[in-house]
Amino acid sequence: MELLCSPSISANAPKLPSRGPSMDKTGLTSRSSHLYFAGLGRKVKPLLVAVNGVIDGGGESETAVVVEKPPPYELRRPYELFVGHPTPYGATARDGGINFAIHSCNATSAALCLISVADLPEKKVSEQISLDPSVNKTGDVWHVFIKGDFDNMLYAYCLDGKFSPAEGHRFDSAKILLDPYAKAIVSRAEFGALGPEKDCWPPMACMLPSTDKFDWEGDLPLKFPQRDLVIYEMHVRGFTKHESSGTEFPGTYLGVVEKLDHLKELGVNCIELMPCHEFNELEYYSYNSVLGDYKLNFWGYSTVNFFSPMARYSSARMDKSGPGAIQEFKFLVREAHRRGIEVIMDVVFNHTAEGNENGPTLSFKGVDNSIFYMLAPKSKKIVR
Structure with missing residues (x-):
């Protein structure tokens, strides 16, 4: 389907302001369940559907005429799509x-992938929405605003561009990519659990944001002087996972909360949390003949996503582990501050779970390898 702008005026078409206070925060004004583009005097491609409408171009009105063409795909849910904003x-x-x-300097095309919770284990994309660079791109940021039924839906991206490792580009439109700025990642249900075929890398997708609000109750960082800190470094899972901890929620953010009073009694006024952003604990899965056991990436210094709390440190079940991790981590921080305990994050930025140029493509490498990583000047291999 293509949307053409013609100079004729339709008396029955709804007025759509191209700018002004009546334009909503999505960047466009929709008067029905249809989509309108504020593109004047040129051919543009709508993402979903459009109807005849008049666009006010500052004294000059034009009629949007719809030309039917077979869509590249059928959407299974009634979504409304708008141009959207490049921030945040x-x-x-x-x-x-x-x-x-999503930011990508070098991508030539981008598509938003919506994935149902049921389709994730099968590595299927439920809906794929191609973004039009003429309307859904501002500078180097691709964007879209969507209204609709997001129940049990996750998301990811497909980006395409040049695949030229010699130039530092590794685009592959077949790769399903995690959003580097996702707030939560959904993958395996249990810590250290292998996939159905003993897969070490589970299907992963980004959790859509929740409208649930967390009550910080006026909490603020304590800002203790560094010289006064008594720091207790801990691993969130290892701190309470053993049954001897006597916690109701062992190995979780809530388990740490249960032990905060104990730490306070010890004189601790700061906890330093070893990596508790999303990582793959089975990344280095291999048999250790000395110990007669399998090795895990227990510490977590191999990031999948820097902005997503580790979902398997949540006490929630798998389909709620993403938002559960967010809420429980915030609760941990608030309760620590309530007891006069500062919280420091242990984060390493100079390597990720994608490893070097021979590692998997999960997110950064496929979104824009030459931007997210420092590359060797000549070989363009990943340095950090």
Whole structure:
């Protein structure tokens, strides 16, 4: 389907302001369940559907005429699609919908992938929405705003561009990519559990943002002087996982909360959390003949996503582990501050789970390898 702008005026078409206070925060004004583009005097491609409408171009009105063409795919749910905003990065719930924005300097095309919880184990994309660079791109940011039924839906991206490792580009439109700015990642249900065929890398997708609000109750960082800190470094899972901890939620954020009073009694006024952003604990899975056991990436210094709390440190079940991790991590921080305990994050930025140029493509490498990584000047291999 293509949307053409003609100079004729239709008396029955709804007025659509191209700018001004009546334009909603999605960047467009929709008067029905249809989509309108504020593109004047040129051919543009709508993402879903459009109807005849008049666009006010500052004194000059034009009629949007619809030309039917077979869509490249059929959407299974009634979504409304709008241009959206380039900020903030990631997926943001606002104005009755979700704004998606992803930065890529070198991608030539981008598509938003919506994935149902049921389709994720099968590595299927439920809906794929191609973004039009003429309307869904501002500078180097691709964006779209969507209203609709997101129940049990996750998201990811497909980006295409040049595949030229010698130039530092590794685009592959067949790769399903995690949003570098996702707030939560959904993957395996249990810590250290292999896939159905003993897969070490589970299907992963990004959790859509929740409208649930967390009550910080006026909490603020304590800002203790560094010289006064008594720091207790801990691994969130290892701290309470053993049954001797006597916690109700062993190996979780809530398990740490249960032990905060004990730490306070010890004189601790700061906890330093070893990596508790999303990582793959089976990344280095292999048999250790000395110990007679299998090795895990227990510490977590191999990041999958820097902005997503480790879902398997949540006490929630798998389909709620993403938002559960967010809420429980915030609860941990608030309760630590309530007891006069500062929280420091242990984060290493100079390597990720994608490894070097021979590692898997999960997110950064496929979104824009030459931007997210420092590359060797000549070989363009990943340095960090």
